[in-house]
Amino acid sequence: MDELTAKLLETAIWRKATRSGEAGDCIEVAPLSDGRVGLRDSENPEQLPYVFSPSVWAAFVDGTKKGEFDF
Known part of the structure; x- marks a missing residue:
């Protein structure tokens, strides 16, 4: 990972879906200030x-909205 990306991730504000529940078993996303998106x-x-x-x-x-990844 390059230095710029590392700095952007340090200050990222992560959020997860409200439907994820209390278990914490979900993914989080963060918009980065350079327009990219982090996913963890x-x-x-x-x-x-x-x-x-x-x-x-x-x-x-x-x-996702079109259902292309539905199983």
């Missing part, structure tokens, strides 16, 4: 998160 496991926040470009994140959200 809420049960293991110390692990390195995934970081996505705005276009990749938008495609994922769009696909």
Whole structure:
């Protein structure tokens, strides 16, 4: 991970879905100040998160809304 990304993740404000419940078994997302989006496991926040470009994140959200990832 490059130094800029590390700094952006240090100050990121993470949030999780309100439907995730009390168990904590969900993912958290954080918009980064450079437009990218961080994604991490809420049960293991110390692990390195995934970081996505705005276009990749938008495609994922769009696909999710359309049900493309439903099992």
